Amino acid sequence: MTTAPIHIPTAAGSGSAATDAFRENRGQRGAATTDQQRIDTFARDVLGRIHEAIREHHLTYPEYTAVKKWLIEVGENGEWPLFLDVFVEHVVEDVVNSGRRGSKGTIEGPYYLPGQAELPATCTLPMRSDEKGDPLVLDGQVRAVDGTPLGGATVDIWLADDDGYYSGFAPDIPAGNLRGVVTADGEGRFAIRAIQPAPYEIPKDGSVGQLIAAAGWHAWRPAHIHVMVSAPGYRTLTTQLYFRGGEWLDSDVAQATKPELILDPRPGADGVLVSTYDFVLDPEQ
Numbered sequence: 001m002t003t004a005p006i007h008i009p010t011a012a013g014s015g016s017a018a019t020d021a022f023r024e025n026r027g028q029r030g031a032a033t034t035d036q037q038r039i040d041t042f043a044r045d046v047l048g049r050i051h052e053a054i055r056e057h058h059l060t061y062p063e064y065t066a067v068k069k070w071l072i073e074v075g076e077n078g079e080w081p082l083f084l085d086v087f088v089e090h091v092v093e094d095v096v097n098s099g100r101r102g103s104k105g106t107i108e109g110p111y112y113l114p115g116q117a118e119l120p121a122t123c124t125l126p127m128r129s130d131e132k133g134d135p136l137v138l139d140g141q142v143r144a145v146d147g148t149p150l151g152g153a154t155v156d157i158w159l160a161d162d163d164g165y166y167s168g169f170a171p172d173i174p175a176g177n178l179r180g181v182v183t184a185d186g187e188g189r190f191a192i193r194a195i196q197p198a199p200y201e202i203p204k205d206g207s208v209g210q211l212i213a214a215a216g217w218h219a220w221r222p223a224h225i226h227v228m229v230s231a232p233g234y235r236t237l238t239t240q241l242y243f244r245g246g247e248w249l250d251s252d253v254a255q256a257t258k259p260e261l262i263l264d265p266r267p268g269a270d271g272v273l274v275s276t277y278d279f280v281l282d283p284e285q
């Protein structure tokens, strides 16, 4: 008797896929500053703080060498998107979105892919016929901060499967699985059938995992659903929804949870869990 091989994503596999996705997508969006003074001030400040940490902790030469080796390996494995989105992005998000009056944003993470299936307001995400996990419906309305319903808004949604893996970044999951771009109805309403995602663990076999293990941290993110909500004339909202009582909610390795983003699923008429969340968008500045 033969057993089918179990393909567990590796850090280098997920990392290089995330690096490629970044180069093709997010890395093309938006222009950074070319203001020499701003670059000078920021780069000097960052380097100065590294120097300070080295002095304060009396870094040794073997430690400096280990850090240098580790940094080289993070790049070789393509793990920079994983590392940065877990340990740094939450602060960027906090700074950029501090002035929003509508729904709270949180990190995008490394696993967004554009161009997914376009779906109507009431829909089921593409999934395998034997997709594991409890069915879950996310419904709600997209509105502006002044309460105007935003008919035709889009909810671009992506989530991990019941094993905590994302399509496009792990072997053996069909392309586009548990991803879709949903157009809300004329009243901004949507009802998306998916599954209850599982918590996500950063691959531990790579350099980022090595740091996490060496420091005695854990590598978990609580179960979450990613969304990017847009409507013409409004600031796009990138956020994630979590689940009340979910494991790792209070110790997310990516520090990306917020109390306003926690769902309370309830059994719907047919026994399927339903979570309602209304997305409130800020006008473009």
Ligand code: DHB
Binding pocket: 081, 082, 083, 085, 086, 107, 108, 109, 110, 111, 200, 202, 221, 254
């Ligand atoms: C990472 C993965 C995620 O699913 C997420 O939401 C944020 C960060 C990561 O591995 O870097």
Ligand code: FE
Binding pocket: 109, 111, 200, 224, 226
């Ligand atoms: Fe995620």
